[in-house]
Structure formats: C-alpha cells, structure tokens
Amino acid sequence: MGIFKQMKQDIAVIFDQDPAARSYIEVILTYSGLHAVWSHRIAHLFYRKKFFFIARVISQISRFFTGVEIHPGAKIGERFFIDHGMGVVIGETCEIGNNVTIYQGVTLGGTGKEKGKRHPTIGDNALIATGAKVLGSIIIGENSKIGAGSVVLEDVPDHSTVVGIPGHVVVQNGQRIKGELDHHKLPDPIDERLAELTDQLIQVKREMEKIKGVKQDDD
8 A cells, every 4th residue: 555545544544533523624734643654654663674873863864853753664554543642652653454443551571581573563443542561572362452551471362351461361352360350459569668667666566565675674
C-alpha cells in the first residue's frame, strides 16, 4: 500500500475511534499521535532503504515535537491509532498489526536481555491502555486488550484481556478466568513497609519494657 493511502487511513481511524474529532483540519493540525505516525511512516521508508541516519533524525525530530518515540525500524500496520500519545515508546524490532490502538504512556520495549528480536509483536485489533508496559519478544494476540498500568512479560492469547503487575489473563474468549486478579487486593509496598516498621517498633518497645523490668527488680 502506498504511503499516501496509509496516511488517509490514519486520518479515517481517528474519526472512527475519537468522538472529539470534529474536522479534518483539526485532526491534521492538532493530533500529535497522527503526526508521530506520519513521521514514522516516512522515517521507516528511509530505514528500509538503509538511510539509517536520516531515519533517526526524522524520528528524533518527531519525538521532540510530539512526545512520542517510535524507532524507525518498527513495523506498523494500517489504521494505527495513538490516542493522547505523550510518553509512548515503541522499540526497533516491534511489529504492530492492523487496527491497533494505544494510549498515552505505553511502552512497547525490551527487557535488556534479548538480542535480535527484542520487542513485542502486537496482533490485529489489539488495544493497549494508558501506561501499560509490554516488554520483550512476546506476542500479544489478536483482539486482545491490555489494561491500564499493566506490565506484560509473557505471550497473551488471542481474544484475551490482561491486567495487573505482572500481567494476568482475566478474560479469554469472553469468559472470565478463575483466580482473576482483584485490583482492590493488590499489594501496596508502602503499606507493607509501614506494617514492618510498626512490628519492629512494637518489638523494640517490648524489649525496652523487659530491660526496664529487670532494672526495677535489681533496685
């Protein structure tokens, strides 16, 4: 598909996905996610022709103006929509299918341990919500959803919903999975540390009372 046809589709998907979009002029001039996608499509053309320096320059200029960092080597399909894109990071070997939507703060990155294919593969029609981190050479299945703030380190089957840290599948093929993660029961490290300190203070108090009792007996 030609780049101009892809750009036309990139505009169309915004009207499909964002009820706030009112006019073509507004979308073309003000949607930073669209600017980031268009810049990437141009950078990726240079990258494929091995003009790596030019490709990187384009991607870094786009990052400066849009707040979205997409490596020019990443492969992105049709109708890709970045909504409120600030803080989005997409790595070099990432592969994104068609009709994928991601929100602000999403990272499609590596763990720092892999070589070669280091970044995720995102299936068609996937949705990755705000702040989610999808890390490593893993596959997010088609029609799957990654919940806000989740950290996903393993493959996700098709038609699944994932939430939590680390990410757990809680819905698959429309059916809830037993043992799904209760967000209101997630561990809070601050509360846990405060509880530990409280226990330590109680123990110290008991030891002090023992010492005080021994001194009183000696008197």
